[in-house]
Amino acid sequence: MRLSFVSYRLVQLLPVLFGVALLVFLMMHITPGDPVELMLGQAGHATEEEIQALRHEYGLDRPLHVQFVSFMGNAMRGDFGTSFVHKQPVSAVIAARLPATVELTAFALLLAVAIALPLGIISAVRQYSFVDKAGTLGALVGISMPGFWLGIVLIIIFAVKLHWLPVSGRVEYGVGLDHVTGFYILDSILTRNGAAFWSALRHLALPAITLCAAMCAVSMRMVRSSMLEVIRQDYILYARAKGLPESVVVLKHALKNAMLPTITILAVQTGLLLSGNMIIETVFSWPGVGRLAVGAIEARNYPLIQAIVLLYALVYTGLNFGADVLYFVLNPRVRTR
């Protein structure tokens, strides 16, 4: 039963990924823009023969359907082609940037959960208290502030004025961080490099706070409303009547049930963090996939765009799949259906 559910959901991923690949491919080619001209830029001379030779080399002179079939065929073998701009395999270009994005997203997610969960619970348990009202106001501010604006403001306060945190980058030069996984926090722990750990943490702070702001606000409100709904249920009243301590009632009986919708929201929000990354990575010069994607789109770097969008689609659908599985595990009603 469980296996069939998982395999059914996994099979569903395939047409989604194919559809995304086809859509992105068509959209990129329908939108005007010539990768060769954009690479050559608004300067200097280039002959028509040279331009045509480059187009031929990139395979841009082939019919669209041939280009797409070739891309999909190679992609299924893990070959996404060569980046027009970097002149390196697309997989290598993305691999160099992916750890930065994953690290930032994971840190922002952890931060958001660490703040949203307790705040949401307290706001629900003590409805209309000062914490609840302050949390509501904070959530409103968090949702309303655009990431790029918040990022710039944080840079001004904490980097330019106070000099507490760096403006950009992932780690200072000279801390001797050895490359193990590409995740700097993890690498510094694995290599027991305290200076690198501290440096990586300081560099991560501002982008992670900026990225987590909106997610934190949404999650907090979701936890609060779910908890409010649950703690009014009869079984909570029954638990209290049994004389269970309030902490057990809230954390064991109420929170477990309130987490179901929150998990879905967290999965969707984590997917949204990826798109948020594009802006935050640009503001903080964070060397991740988001910034790479922005550059790739501006340069009409087709192989790189297609690979990045496919990766995003995979992560997004994977997160939703993960949420469904978790939902399945946590919710007995779904399991028995």
Place this chain on the structure above:
Amino acid sequence: MPKRVGSKCESDHSLPPQSRISRREFLSGAAGLAALLTLPSAASLVAGCGRRVGSGSGITIGLDRPITTLDPAMHRSRTVQAVVRNIFDGLVARTNDMKVVPELAESWEVVDDNTWRFIIRSRVKFHDGSSLSAEDVKFSLDRIITPAAVGGQSSPRKGLLGPVSEVEATGEHEVVIRTSEPFPILPDMLTFQEIVPAAYVREVGDQEFARSPVGSGPFRFVEWRQGERIVLERFPDYFGGCPGIPPLGPAHLARVTFKPIPEVATRIASLLSGEADIIQEVPSHSVRSIEKQARMDVAACPGTRTHYIGLNCTIPPFNDIRVRLAANHAVDLRPICDRVLGGYAKVIPGPLVPEAFSYHEGLANYEFDRSKAKSLLRRAGQLNVRVELDTESSDKELAEALAAQLSKAGFDVRVRVWKWDLLQPLLAGLKRCMFLTHWGNASLDPTDILVPLFRTGERGNFTGYSSKKVDALLISANTTFDPDARRDRFRQVQEILHAEVPAIFGIAKQEIYGVNSRVRNWSPRPDGMLPMHDVSVS
């Protein structure tokens, strides 16, 4: 003349960074936050809040664009060249005032119209200890001119070497370069090419070379964290550099770090926080707020890029010369340069910047005369004609100022802002009628800008301008060695363009940099290169 940086002497860089916020700073920070809501851009706000300095005997440079490769043959980016030029040397180089001088070449001579001989300097070492020879020069240039020579890919820099057809190492330190037609500007164009070690590239392969390069320049490669930074350190065995650009010897700086920071507000914040010592591409509206800060300076010099308003000569209304003349009479670029560009720009009467070879001093911009513009439009039957002025977001304010002037002189102009990747194919297909754009001319030779913009059917000819006489003059000038004859032909072209007005000329913007005043012996260059050989820090 470039403004020299480092003249200010403020040396309290040893002060520890202030670690707590004072009441005054808190209030000014709060005021800054309030200002964010009202100022025209975040860059201006960031520029208004900083102080502090850099550190150590190294220097950090905030770049305006990402670095995509460190292989000097595999890019077409000025920013990439500005970085790799510190790792590699070329046969020739440019001084800060743009004179071409020998670098790895000791001398050169024109053997005949299609043959050049270069004598290569001996005792030049690559960073891996091997000696530079004529074979390395041949290998480097062959990588560029030969199709698919770099790991199966072609160099996008081929066009910069024009008709170069063959390179032959005729001795250990002698190279002969042959061209398929006379190419008088070969030395100028060789300033865009760097020499790589053939043995090392063959050993590690092109892809690894692009990630971990070895050159013969004043700094050797240490680290590249993609998208984050490139670190170079002084090469102690450096041969010394161009005799034409003293002082000679190894670089002063122990380390140079290049950080790509494409977002302008973040770049300015990096300067003000002390994370960067020099930043590229400061918008003119942020200049004053940087200058207000202690130990911060702005350095500017004339650029090589021409901004112009292209008028599509193939479609109405600008296929009528009277309408094109009317557009030229309708605008007064001087107040726009002063007010919109803060005075960091110069009005030019043609496509060439004043520093370019054969710039025509005898030409002047069309007289600003609205009644004449209206009269011309009336005669053409195009009074109050509706047109869209296309531009990119970086030039939006400039375009709006131009549109306001044009609208007062009988045009009905609406500004349309595009991303360049979308606008370029429309311009190339001659589908837009009026556009504010720009074209670079880093070689300062007219060939580099007049050919792509105004020869029939060329890739930058977005106005659709076509003149047999101009085409013939350009071909003739490009294949003539006599500088006087070339000058004469290029001047004729400028006169024809001035008379036939395929565009409203023009604006030459300055290159503006933000600089920490601890930086010594550095000045900006019109070509945007960032040679760090002579730079030091206090």
